[in-house]
Amino acid sequence: MKGNVLVVDDEQVVLKSCERILGPEGYGVSTVTSAKEALGLLEQNRYDLIITDLMMPEMNGLDFMKQVRAKDPDINIVVITGYPSQESIRESLSLRIIDYLPKPFSPALLLEATGKAVELKKKGVTPEARVEDYTEETAEKLDEIIRRYRGKPGALIPVLQEAQDLVGYLPPVVQRHVARGLKVPVSEVHGVVSFYSFFTMKPKGKHNIRVCLGTACYVKGAEEIVKKLSDGLQIEVGGITTDRNFSLETVRCLGACGLAPVVVVDKDTYGSINPIKVLDLLKDYE
Ligand code: FES
Structure with missing residues (x-):
């Protein structure tokens, strides 16, 4: 099974659609018509993703998400809603949702959001936009x-x-x-x-570090530079430090092969980098 999904919506037609779309694609789908029932199921089972409506009687989606977050800070949540106002989206984002789908949504959109959320849950990553x-x-x-x-x-x-x-x-x-x-x-x-490679879905730090892994840089130890930066900043390639000051990425040939190995911080290019000293470069950006 690809993942366990709990869908919460007071409209049966939405629940049936989610079952019909996600079930054949290999997801285990549980559906409930109220937030209270959902909270009961969450006591007994583990889910990779909750898909929830915002407008529901008894307990609305925002209150439901607050209770869920209090119990499980890491669970992934996707919101579906017919009337997304900036306010409700903003409040949802503050509860760290992965995404929201405006109703009516297409099967492709639901599958895309579900696949992405479940995969990220398995990797232990939550890519929500910061509020x-x-x-x-x-x-x-x-x-x-x-x-x-x-x-x-x-x-x-x-x-x-x-x-x-x-x-x-x-x-x-x-x-x-x-x-x-x-x-x-x-x-x-x-x-x-x-x-397009110039678009990115990941947040960048105040200072973005790019390490060239093109052939000329690679043979001169660029991999070691990446490792030193990754260990020193305690982030993976593609990651961002918790204070959001640095992000780290790798690129293929920066067009300065004569200077290999090359590191670029923001718009500043540094050549002939010694891996042992690479962290010293960052002192000017702290
Ligand atoms: S291979 Fe690194 S700049 Fe060309």
């Missing part, structure tokens, strides 16, 4: 960007570039905002973000 990255002010600025390009051919890429400049990266919640604003399928937005 400070998607504030009401950010959402308004995103709307302004979208308005400037709406209706123009080829609008998607420049909108995503400006959105990335604004937020720093393109988490799912920003991709959905852009898709809604430009009236294009979320799958198209996601496809573009995944295809």
Whole structure:
């Protein structure tokens, strides 16, 4: 089985759709029509993902998520809602949801969100947008960007570039905002973000470190540089330090092979790096 999913929604039609879409794809799907029943099931079973509605009688989705978070800080949650207001999305984000799906959602969208959430749960990672990255002010600025390009051919890429400049990266919640604003399928937005290497779905630190792993740098010890940085900063490649000061990534040839091995911090290029001393480079950025 790919993963255990609990779906909470007071509409039977939504529960049946989730069962029909996720069941044949190898997910174990439990469904309940109220948050109270869901809390009961969570006492007895472990789930890889909770998919929950926001508007439900008795206990709404936000109160439900607060109770879930109090018991299990690491469980992955995806919200489905018919009426996403900035306020409800913002509050959901503060509860560290992975993503939200506007109703009605397509099977492809549900499968994509579920697959991503379950896979990340298995890796022990939660890629939610940080609440400070998607504030009401950010959402308004995103709307302004979208308005400037709406209706123009080829609008998607420049909108995503400006959105990335604004937020720093393109988490799912920003991709959905852009898709809604430009009236294009979320799958198209996601496809573009995944295809172009200059788009990133991961947050970057205040200072981004890039280590070249191209051939010239590799043979001169670039792998050792990556290891030293990763150990010193206590992050994996693609990760960000807890104070958000540094992020670490690897790239293929920075076009400065004569200086190999090469490390770039923000826009500063450093050549002939000695792996033993590489952490000293970062002192100027602390
Ligand atoms: S291989 Fe590293 S700069 Fe070219």
